[in-house]
Amino acid sequence: MADHLSKERRSWNMSRIKGQNTTPELKLRSCLHRLGFRFRIHDTKLPGKPDIVMAKYRTVVFVHGCFWHRHHGCRHTSTPKSNQSFWLEKFRRTLDRDQQNFKALNNMGWQVLIVWECEINSDTNQAALRIARHLGEVEYAA
Numbered sequence: 001m002a003d004h005l006s007k008e009r010r011s012w013n014m015s016r017i018k019g020q021n022t023t024p025e026l027k028l029r030s031c032l033h034r035l036g037f038r039f040r041i042h043d044t045k046l047p048g049k050p051d052i053v054m055a056k057y058r059t060v061v062f063v064h065g066c067f068w069h070r071h072h073g074c075r076h077t078s079t080p081k082s083n084q085s086f087w088l089e090k091f092r093r094t095l096d097r098d099q100q101n102f103k104a105l106n107n108m109g110w111q112v113l114i115v116w117e118c119e120i121n122s123d124t125n126q127a128a129l130r131i132a133r134h135l136g137e138v139e140y141a142a
Contacts, residue, residue, distance in 0.1 A: 024120040025051050025063040031128040037137075046110070048101030057135045059111040063120065068094060071116050 020042055029052060032039065040053040043060075050060035066076035070091055080087050102112045113134060119127045 020049075020051075022063065022065070022117075024065075024117045027124045028052070028061075028063055028115060028120050028127055031124045032131065035128055035132060035137075037132075046108075047104040048098070050105075050112075054135070057111070058109055059113060059135060060105060061113045061115060061131060062098075063115050063117065064098075065117045069098060069114075069116075070095060071118065074116065074118050076118055 029039075029041070032052070037054065038056075040055065041051060042049045043053045046053065046060065048062065051063045052061035054061070064071065066074040067078065068091075071077050079091075105112050111134075113131060115127050115131070
């Protein structure tokens with residue numbers, strides 16, 4: 001199916017997509033804060049500017065959009081029909097950049113967690129509890 005928007009309107013729409021403080025990110029941060037976790041956000045000193053930095057646990061959390069970061073098996077991971085070569089290259093670069101950032105963070109001694117947009121939209125509390133369990137904070141995960 002061809003895009004029903006003009007090239008200019010599509011470009012304008014895409015320019016409005018936020019990279020930080022997205023709704024899923026805000027929901028997860030709020031839930032983690034209610035569970036008692038304290039963290040920094042978007043630390044520019046770390047590779048990839050992680051969405052959530054939990055220094056006490058030496059753990060970073062990335063909140064990934066299913067479309068942009070290609071969540072395998074997710075219904076939101078579609079590829080636009082028009083200009084596919086552009087999109088496939090864009091997605092490949094995103095995934096390559098993600099892997100480079102994860103490797104650099106691991107080499108610096110950080111654990112990397114990914115929470116998917118669909119996971120947060122489905123059940124934010126479960127997503128936050130998964131993080132708590134991973135960190136060994138079982139009192140939060142009960």
